[in-house]
Amino acid sequence: MNCLIKLRSLFLVAVFGSLALLLSPALLAQTNLPKGIISGQITTADNEPAESVAVQLAGTEKMTLTSETGFYIFKNLPAGTYHVNVTVKGYKSLETTVVLAENGKQNNISFKLELSDAQLAEVVVSSGGRYKVDRVSSSLRLQSPILETPQNIQVISKRTLADQQVFDIVDGITRNVSGATRMGHWDNQYANIRMRGSKIPAFRNGMNIEASWGPTAEDAAMIENIEFVKGPAGFMLAAGEPGGFYNVVTKKPTGMNHQSVTFSAGSFSTYRAAVDLDGKLSKDGRLLYRLNLAGQQKDYFTKYNFNNRVLVAPVIKYMIDDKTSVTFEYSYQAIKYLSNGNYSFSKIKLADEGVANDFFYGDPSLAPGKIKDHSVYVYLNHQLNDHWKAHAQVAYFNFSMIANSVWPSYLDSAGNMRRAFSIGDEAGENRFAQMSFSGEERTGSIRHRILAGVDFGNKKFWGDFRQFSPNLRFDRVRKPDGTTEERVFNIYNPIYGLPADSIPQIDRSVNLRTRAGATVYATVTNYGSAYVQDELGFLNNKLRLSLGLRFTYAETVGKTKAADVKDHVFSPRAGLSFSIDKQTSVYALYDQSFVPVSGTDYFGNAFKPIKGNDLEFGIKKEWFGGRWVSSATVYQIDRVNALTPDTDPTHTNGSTTFQVQLGETRSKGVEVDLNGELAKGLNLVMNYAYTSSKITKESPNQTTKTVGNVTPNTVGHITNGWLSYRFTGGALNGIGLNGGIQWLAERYTGTTQTPNMPNYFRADAGISYQKNKMGLSLLVNNLLDAQRLLTAGSLDTNPASKTTFYSYIVEPRRNLRMSITYKL
Missing domain, CATH: 2.60.40.10 (Immunoglobulins)
Structure with missing residues (x-):
């Protein structure tokens, strides 16, 4: 209660302080x-x-x-x-x-x-080409252009997504941002992106929608652009990983009559249709709408697996007057799939050549899983005067999944596998609210860009993952002597087709929330925060100093008093940016973040929040009148109270794996990004990142020391490039060529000091044609037909059977996509 009173007091101070400034006689005189x-x-x-x-x-x-x-x-x-x-x-x-x-x-x-x-789209304009974006969306609240912002922020434009024929958020978007990798866990549904040594949370329209396993991957039809914010960002939310976050900005009404339809087809029985309708519902132009629809049938390169989905995303915007608008946004995603991920397994090594590229560890006899994901947003925007504006938004998310899960319980060196069958039901409810004021004022020669507001959130999750059978039984085969024996599933020579009587029947007559209540997969988290930030501009705005402070109250509701966690954290932020000239700026940043941690260790002790401190320096430069931009950043992030695995062999409880705290990691690196129009019709996205992330401290109770080991799932070197050129005259007018590469080297999985995953190199290429309202594009992915490209990999340990095996996800073999777009 005291914390809520503090939050309310901070909010009232911010509001009345702003009003006092707005209602000052000098300001009134100016406004009138x-x-x-x-x-x-x-x-x-x-x-x-x-x-x-x-x-x-x-x-x-x-x-x-x-x-x-x-x-x-x-x-x-x-x-x-x-x-x-x-x-x-x-x-x-x-x-x-x-x-x-x-x-x-x-x-x-x-x-x-x-x-x-x-x-x-092809002419040379002063702001750059198809891939360059100068400002972040309003959902990030920042008032300065990216060039003047003291932080590394990269924006993936809608044109980039279209050229790369992206279908959803997990579909290769990380290639456009330095140092970002997708780990591929449950790659049918969730993005699971890592950056700067940690998994980064997912935002949508400025709200942290990160869930226990999710959120559900957004369909590309609802995406306007994607913003990657590197490092902590106290101007958005202090409760998050220090590596940063990505923010999906959804499509909103533009006030223009714009309609388009896109049909796509491709390898592995991929068929897709998307419709984008944008226009006015009233003659006076005050009532606007946007409607995006998509339907997709997509088989995977792995046998029998598939992912079919439907999207419905309507948006209504009403302009109350010239200064005030209210917007209602709803999205519904329905997904039907067979298996959670396209995993391969081996007792011998990662990327085992004996396991076929299309290996499937599930079975076509199993019932498909179903996901239903609803989200509702309401936005209110009001222009107080020429200098100040207010924004408020609320959101509600409702997620449900009814599924089963299969995972190996045993694997030997000959490839014989026993597969455990489990229930895989989930549900989640999230509620969010945000209010903010932003404006610009002057005190003498100093310019102030002020941002103040509050954030609230409530997240609930329920999961039932009980195991029903440690070994799915196959049909029995008759031996020459007349006896029968059970057929063995072998990863090198898999045979599919489970008999109906071997598949356990799941009883769902009891509500999921009741079933989950008896397990560790029933969690509730609440948070509230208040913040204020001022960007002071000196020397005619050539020198900018950003100062911010956020107070956060976070609560994790546990099932015991010891498991209850309440955190009260003040997070300061300071940034300095200097414009050497109109097209070049240098900056320095110090920022903090923290992550509330639910659960307990082996002894039942609640975990402390993970805290991160980020220090970075960078330079940004626009070239040739702003047609393209480059940036270079160096950073160091220290994560304290980090979790590390409990390696004490006596600390086990069936299949439960425990963790210990007091570990620390240090991540440091260099990031270089370049994007924009190099010459007329020639657009480029290129980036490189060097990342060093190591464990610097561990629990004194650890029996196995890990200091000096690389943080799991780190990639030392990442290089990406995407080039697009369109002819704008002559016989080839309208024809476009594009292609790209991805290269990952020094890859680590598990706690090790030496790289233990194969390097990754992939090339893609395509051709397109645009004329008037019609567009046609063809893209070939994995052009070199590499068969062992790993998206993710790990050495799994099963405490119950005391067996170990490798699990990993490979990329599809060579495949193509073709899309036709017509603008009505």
């Missing part, structure tokens, strides 16, 4: 001055929003770029005559004259370009 506004929207010849087009008031220094929806705005203009210029290099400029009256009236001036959306 008759100032005018010139705004509008730029569209292409085929009625598409024209993004990143330069709009300037001739004869002044005022210039802006249109947003993703084609809008621009100039505020706080005194009465007078203005000449509005719209410029796209290589095309005739558009100009109009606007007369602002003394009454401060807003003038809406819109333009239509002579070129199409496809042509606009």
